[in-house]
Amino acid sequence: MKPIKRELVHELAARELQSYIMEAGLKAGEKLPPLEELCEMMQVGRSSMREALRYLEALDMIEILNGKGIYVRDVETYRLYAKVKVEDFETMLLHVCEVRRAIEGQCVELAASRATPDNIAEMDYCLDEMKRLKAINGDKSQIDMKFHQTIYKASGNPVLESVIGSMWEMMEHFWQYPFGKADIFEDTYEFHFTLGEAIKNKDAAKARTEFNILMDLIEQGIRNATAQKI
Structure with a gap:
């Protein structure tokens, strides 16, 4: 049963x-x-x-x-919803990383060619706020999440945004101190800025490269946190 x-x-x-x-x-x-x-x-x-x-x-x-x-904001848009059963928290995060590489990676490339001045301004605000919070050792998790949401919006593809929204319950774990560690993804900090710069420069290839490095560090952080628990 x-x-x-x-x-x-x-x-x-x-x-x-x-x-x-x-x-x-x-x-x-x-x-x-x-x-x-x-x-x-x-x-x-x-x-x-x-x-x-x-x-x-x-x-x-x-x-x-x-x-x-x-x-x-919007009550009439068609949306997708998804529920996924996973065996353990680490596996779930690593599986979501694979999905993020595919979907968010595509958003990153599209944002490099489609981002509007308003999208860029919002992204710059997020990066400036991340820098300010780091300087005072503040909690950057929510503004980090907002930065990524800005990229989804800048992709200009509402279907991609909807797909990401359908799995948001799982995505949120990346910004909620997984494994109880506030600094688990601290190594990714500088790559938010290089990613943002590539998008502003309309360099899709560079943006994807910086995003992949960021995801490599996230996956390594998950594995390291899990190994420390054993």
Whole structure:
């Protein structure tokens, strides 16, 4: 007999919030209730609701504007969804790395030829913020994630964005201190800048090379962390 899969609270909250948006007939640009009210409506904690909101933002369904609120962004776009059973955490991360090389690698090349001035400005902001946080030994995980999301958007391919969104629950683990180590991917830091520079220079081959180096370091970090646990 197979064990029953336990769903995480933020997964359930994200699903309920999607239903709420649809049932309320909310359209793009309309504002959602504030975080505290959403928590009360769905009887979940703030941390779980924040995770649910981040997930829906990654899918481009909502937009969170600091100091202004949470807004519906898109409710009518066709999206793909995927659930995958894996044997262990390391294997899952390494499998996702292989998918990232294929899908995100393609996004990187497309971004080098399609990135708009707004995409470049957003990417520069992320890189500047990463540099600032490193200087004060701050947490770079969220701005790192935002940098990669900017590349997905800069690819100009909504199907690729949707495919990435369908596996976002697994992708997020790369920015949530896997294995409890905040510095597991610290070696990748400088390659975010060389990758960004290649995209700005419209050099697709160089962008793919820098991205592959970054992914090599991520995979090595996963293997090293696993070996240290044995």
